[in-house]
Amino acid sequence: MKQTDQTISVCYGTAIFPVSVQKNSRAKRVRLKINRKLRQAILVLPQKASFQTACNFARSKAEWIARQLDCLPEKQIFHENMSLPFLGNTVLVHHSLTAKRGVWIDQNVLWVSGKKEHLARRVQDFLKKSFSVYSLKKARQFAQKINVKVQRVTVRDTVSRWGSCSKSGRLNLSWRLVFAPLSVADYVIAHEVSHLCEMNHSSAFWKVVEMLCPDYQKEELWLKKNAAYLYSFSDK
Numbered sequence: 552m553k554q555t556d557q558t559i560s561v562c563y564g565t566a567i568f569p570v571s572v573q574k575n576s577r578a579k580r581v582r583l584k585i586n587r588k589l590r591q592a593i594l595v596l597p598q599k600a601s602f603q604t605a606c607n608f609a610r611s612k613a614e615w616i617a618r619q620l621d622c623l624p625e626k627q628i629f630h631e632n633m634s635l636p637f638l639g640n641t642v643l644v645h646h647s648l649t650a651k652r653g654v655w656i657d658q659n660v661l662w663v664s665g666k667k668e669h670l671a672r673r674v675q676d677f678l679k680k681s682f683s684v685y686s687l688k689k690a691r692q693f694a695q696k697i698n699v700k701v702q703r704v705t706v707r708d709t710v711s712r713w714g715s716c717s718k719s720g721r722l723n724l725s726w727r728l729v730f731a732p733l734s735v736a737d738y739v740i741a742h743e744v745s746h747l748c749e750m751n752h753s754s755a756f757w758k759v760v761e762m763l764c765p766d767y768q769k770e771e772l773w774l775k776k777n778a779a780y781l782y783s784f785s786d787k
């Protein structure tokens with residue numbers, strides 16, 4: 552099980568980076584990774600590893616940490632007049648102080664009512680809800696094609712996976728797929744639905760995926776290349 556133990560500081564030049572140290576009983580070796588959502592380095596530590604050795608390891612990788620964080624696309628906090636990718640389209644965010652309709656889309660404008668200081672959070676809530684509605688509908692369409700049943704789709708802000716699926720037909724998906732091209736979001740949904748036929752990544756599984764999504768390799772490549780971009784959007 553993962554647990555956050557503490558945060559250490561790693562210096563590179565004049566910059567100081569916090570590194571979160573996490574003990575993980577399943578980890579086999581000391582490992583550094585970047586959490587794109589938190590924009591922070593994580594040091595994964597096997598249960599038996601010495602804390603001091605791990606810290607020395609992180610400090611020896613200061614340049615790598617600096618470079619990785621530097622490569623991340625600029626954070627994009629939702630704001631007025633922002634152009635936003637949305638389920639394969641582009642929408643423009645506009646604030647309406649007088650309207651009392653919550654958040655809605657009209658001709659490629661994403662209107663947000665209420666106080667301006669709540670705009671970013673309300674945009675994010677709307678995006679999550681929209682992706683939740685879209686992905687449930689899409690998942691059920693895919694499920695019907697291969698004769699399986701989707702019970703529920705939950706959207707979350709996942710970190711290490713875009714989606715997951717339980718045997719009982721419950722899917723978890725990253726709401727950030729709302730920013731991806733529709734074909735990419737559809738691929739992730741098709742991938743998870745296909746697990747209801749094959750709970751593994753065998754060739755039989757990929758045959759099911761291919762049936763639902765013939766270009767799945769192209770979509771997977773897009774996700775690999777653009778993961779940091781999907782994580783660059785934020786409400787704060």
Ligand SMILES: [Zn+2]
Pocket residue numbers: 742746751752
């Ligand atoms: Zn899978």
